[in-house]
Amino acid sequence: MSGARQMQMWKALMFEISLVTLLLFVALLAGSVWIGLSLFATGYILLAIFKPNIPMDIFASGVVWGSMIPTPLLSLPLFILMSEVLVAAGLGRSLFSGLAPWLGRLPGGLLHVNVVGSTLFAAVSGSSAATTAIVGKVSLPELQKRGYDRKLAMGSLAGAGTLGFLIPPSIIMIIYGVVAEQSILELFIAGVIPGITLALLYMAYIALHQTLTGTQPQQEKPTAKDRLKGLRDIGPVAALIIAIMGSLYLGLASVSELAAIGVLGSIIISIAMGRFSLVSMIAAGRRAVRTSAMIGLIIIGAALLNAAFGFLGIPKAIAAQIASFGLSPFVLIAVLLIFYVILGMFLDGTSIIVMTLPITLPLVTAAGFDPVWFGIFVVVAVEISQITPPIGFNLFVIQSQTGEAIGAIAKAAAPFFLILSGFALLLAVFPELALWLPRTLK
Known part of the structure; x- marks a missing residue:
């Protein structure tokens, strides 16, 4: 033949x-x-x-x-559990109240909360859907109540929620690293600048849209006291991000150890915010098991x-x-x-x-x-x-x-x-x- x-x-x-x-x-x-x-x-x-x-x-x-x-897969259920604990702690309300005094006066106003809030939560969750859910649960009703463009509010949340995959720690990056046999720590570090760049591109579009359409509602000028309170609200999340990112960049922990630090930090945040309960932790654990099994x-x-x-x-x-x-x-x-x-x-x-x-x-x-x-x-x-x-x-x-x-x-x-x-x-x-x-x- x-x-x-x-x-x-x-x-x-x-x-x-x-x-x-x-x-x-x-x-x-x-x-x-x-x-x-x-x-x-x-x-x-x-x-x-x-x-x-x-x-x-x-x-x-x-x-x-x-x-x-593969050993790196051990971190997967831990990062998922960390995300679920933070969701159970009602992190979204703290993010909105903490960011609003700092972002409300920018072109685009409080719509930027969708982007910055998603960026911050992405840095402690690793999940796109969880990021969208926790930020949107608070931001969408608040933006509608204050007269912001509903279409842009939904669109910006949908786009910004995807940052949960790009900004480390990322569940999808762990999957890629295992399948492609690449360093997950290196992938995490590689995602930082693209994640921040993409967030800035989203914010630039929101600012341009609101400036050209002139649809941004008037926002009261926040006082120094409001901004100080805002820093207090986002302080626990910022501390957890610093702990995770610091351990990542300084090489102080493996990926699995990094995930364990995240779980411990999320539980401490939940306790510090007065939102810790055995019932909510059990529910978070069950959701994490279901997601990990899937x-x-x-x-x-x-x-x-x-x-x-x-x-x-x-x-x-x-x-x-x-x-x-x-x-x-x-x-x-x-x-x-x-x-x-x-x-x-x-x-x-x-x-x-x-x-x-x-x-x-x-x-x-x-x-x-x-x-x-x-x-x-x-x-x-x-x-x-x-x-x-x-x-x-x-x-x-x-x-x-x-x-x-x-x-x-x-x-x-x-x-x-x-x-x-x-x-x-x-x-x-x-x-x-x-x-x-x-x-x-x-």
Whole structure:
């Protein structure tokens, strides 16, 4: 058989496998099967159809349980617990009352509380949905009561809530670091400047919008006493951020130890604010267990599916096909951004990362990009998925708080979607935004 004929048959087989994969996964999701179980079942069925000679019991024991062994994963449930404890402590009200006297007189007024409050909470939570929920629970009613543009209030909260993924400690960065076998501490440090830059871009848009439209309500001039009280309100959060970031930059703790410091600090804050109760702590622990179990199931399912892809040669086939296009590095990144945005319309961030990295990471490293930089790029791409319908988690959080239709919230978030997309491409043009700080602190 000629080489051309063999290549044609190989491509036909790859197309058939890809089609079966897509149909299986979509059918399982449409049947309301959990994402983790859908991933696992898809991988199992693919192997049963195309590689029935592989002993499944040996295969599963090595791949599935091996995916849960990496030590950095120990920090994941701890960071989730820290976030839940802070949510139970009602941190949002303290953030709003503490920031309002300092931000109210800026162009854009109290809308900046959404951004700065999300930035601060992101630095102690690691979760986009939790950041959106805790800040929005207080800020949206307060902004509406004071006459701010409701559409911009919802949009800025949706966009700013995504900072929970980019500013360390970040749950998504931990997932990326484990799957890509990169230093999580280095990823955390790499996310600081991009996170602050993105927050400033959001604030610049809000200020420009309010200045051009002239819709900003009048704000009373805060007194020195108001500002002092504001500092007192945000003081506990600032102390926890300093403890976490200080331990991070000075290399005083591993990622797991950093997470333990965060949990202890969040409990101390809860006690100091007089909001500690055994009932709320038990409820926070239960929510943390549920979230951790969900992420663990996704990791296990994706591990089996990715291993199945490896046995079937799918990553190699896709990489070879893309390489044959001869794309420049920047065009490759632009194509991957579109790819991640489309995936983000249907999948959560954890699933996106564990499913795609075996294919995309070799492509970008071959194109000359740093894997730590790519981690930050992927996190920004996953942030975009938080505000894109039909499955944008930040949109659902805001819907639960406002009762607005998902379409209306997505429309309000559209300018921030564009800012995020532009920022992802800006990272490709100026990779030092992500790489300068970790290289400096090495």
